[in-house]
Amino acid sequence: MIKEKSTMKGKIDWAVTIIPLCVIVVLGIFFAFIPEQSQWVLSSLRSFLGDEFGIYYLFLGVAFFLISLYLAFSRYGKIRLGKGEKPLYRSFSWGSMIFTSTMAADILFYSLCEWALYAGEEHVQGLDSLDLWAETFSLFHWGPIAWSFYIVMAVAFGFMLHVSRRGKQKFSEACRPVLGKQVDSIGGKCIDLIAVFSLLAGTATTFSLATPLLSEALAKVFSLPVGTGLTVCILLLTAFVYIAIVWTGMKGIEKLANFCLIMFFSLLFYVFFLGGETRYILENGFSALGNMVQNFIHLSTWIDPMRKTSFPQNWTVYYWAYWMVWCVATPFFIGQISKGRTIKETVLGSYAWGLAGTFTSFIVLGNYGLAKQMKGSIDVVGQLAGGTSISKVIMSIFSTLPLPQLGLILLVISMISFYATTFDALTVVVSSYSYKLLKEDEIPDKKIRVFWAVLFILLPLALIFSESSLKQLQNLSIIAAFPIGLIMILIVVSFFKEAKKYLT
Numbered sequence: 001m002i003k004e005k006s007t008m009k010g011k012i013d014w015a016v017t018i019i020p021l022c023v024i025v026v027l028g029i030f031f032a033f034i035p036e037q038s039q040w041v042l043s044s045l046r047s048f049l050g051d052e053f054g055i056y057y058l059f060l061g062v063a064f065f066l067i068s069l070y071l072a073f074s075r076y077g078k079i080r081l082g083k084g085e086k087p088l089y090r091s092f093s094w095g096s097m098i099f100t101s102t103m104a105a106d107i108l109f110y111s112l113c114e115w116a117l118y119a120g121e122e123h124v125q126g127l128d129s130l131d132l133w134a135e136t137f138s139l140f141h142w143g144p145i146a147w148s149f150y151i152v153m154a155v156a157f158g159f160m161l162h163v164s165r166r167g168k169q170k171f172s173e174a175c176r177p178v179l180g181k182q183v184d185s186i187g188g189k190c191i192d193l194i195a196v197f198s199l200l201a202g203t204a205t206t207f208s209l210a211t212p213l214l215s216e217a218l219a220k221v222f223s224l225p226v227g228t229g230l231t232v233c234i235l236l237l238t239a240f241v242y243i244a245i246v247w248t249g250m251k252g253i254e255k256l257a258n259f260c261l262i263m264f265f266s267l268l269f270y271v272f273f274l275g276g277e278t279r280y281i282l283e284n285g286f287s288a289l290g291n292m293v294q295n296f297i298h299l300s301t302w303i304d305p306m307r308k309t310s311f312p313q314n315w316t317v318y319y320w321a322y323w324m325v326w327c328v329a330t331p332f333f334i335g336q337i338s339k340g341r342t343i344k345e346t347v348l349g350s351y352a353w354g355l356a357g358t359f360t361s362f363i364v365l366g367n368y369g370l371a372k373q374m375k376g377s378i379d380v381v382g383q384l385a386g387g388t389s390i391s392k393v394i395m396s397i398f399s400t401l402p403l404p405q406l407g408l409i410l411l412v413i414s415m416i417s418f419y420a421t422t423f424d425a426l427t428v429v430v431s432s433y434s435y436k437l438l439k440e441d442e443i444p445d446k447k448i449r450v451f452w453a454v455l456f457i458l459l460p461l462a463l464i465f466s467e468s469s470l471k472q473l474q475n476l477s478i479i480a481a482f483p484i485g486l487i488m489i490l491i492v493v494s495f496f497k498e499a500k501k502y503l504t
Helices: 014-033 035-052 054-073 091-100 106-119 130-141 144-164 172-184 186-222 228-248 250-274 278-294 296-301 311-326 330-337 343-374 380-385 390-398 404-434 446-465 470-503
Strands: none
Touching: 014 186, 014 404, 014 446, 035 054, 035 311, 035 470, 054 144, 054 296, 054 311, 054 343, 054 470, 091 250, 091 330, 091 343, 091 404, 106 130, 106 186, 106 343, 106 380, 106 390, 106 404, 130 278, 130 296, 130 311, 130 343, 144 172, 144 311, 144 330, 144 343, 144 470, 172 186, 172 470, 186 228, 186 311, 186 390, 186 404, 186 446, 186 470, 228 404, 228 446, 250 278, 250 343, 250 404, 278 296, 278 343, 311 470, 330 343, 330 404, 343 380, 343 390, 380 390, 390 404, 404 446
């Protein structure tokens, strides 16, 4: 089992620990006190990277998906992540941690509203069936390509941790087979700093997107005034929960992941069986899944060269970038908990658990709202077009359910559980960046984990005060993912170089 590190003296990498803190404080002040200028800078960078280099993000998506299949069904799939040990966790606990440690409350947030965001897009409105294609794009953007980023990197990190058993649990260390001793110099420091900054950008986007929804839900249930103060209180409460779990270690994370899964499926059960739209949910979900499979190659490679609608630049590029910035930590965690499993088991098992959870969420929650829209019960698309916030639109969807307050309570508990599980996993991983050396069976000291747990909430607080829009939050991920993609390529090449030697 993984052991906690008991001493920190002489072992802390102060550059990777202190520099991110200073930068985040500066960025927080920048976003909070000069929001218009900061948003202009982000928009300009996002426009340049997303528009001029959009093919870069899409190419990486196709490449990583194909690599994941090759890993599973080639000779590399037989490699066991370990030295003959049995799997570290039972299949259910392993799968629940994989799913719940991925995209936090974003899964619930986007499941409820993403179809409506697509329905307002010119490209989707021009297709033959709005409800079919709105759901299809949701499944595509949360489907195999998105998960392939995690899975390929999880295999590379798992091999580094459990087969090579190197003493540094960092992004840079995974590049050692290619970069050699340069990893120990300024080059390695730069890689790790880029990785940490990218992760902080991704987590800031997650917190800033979904926390206002929690605020709206609690205000609705307990008749509280909605405002920035309530949102900040909820953010701090959520942070307190996951910091408390961080203090308990891996056993706490495992138990919380199982609880999170129970609450998540309780919410799905409530909507699916009590919402009165069971037939539509099943039929449109089944149709959208088939439509995605039939059009998978086209969706994966279409980049709208003439920019008639810029739909892939606005959405597909953003999603691939979003998943890429999370690759700094989430695949590390998946690689850690996959000890004892073969690469084939890790790839296929991660796809099975990840896609089962995300697809079920989008099919049930998304199609319920779609059904109400198509049958005229609510006009979610019109509300969004009129300037209504996404959180208020989701509240209107819940108002059509029986006992809506029960549904909102399930939503709040599920989202906080997702938040806590995900950020617990991230904290355990990113805390290792504070150490010069860290053995395979050790995790960072509790004080270091709490330090990173607190650091995670500083930028989201600034973004909430600056009242950033969805597009402005997307900018962070697209910008941060650009250098991360290059490092990910280095890591994949390094893995194959080292794994090839291992098999010979």
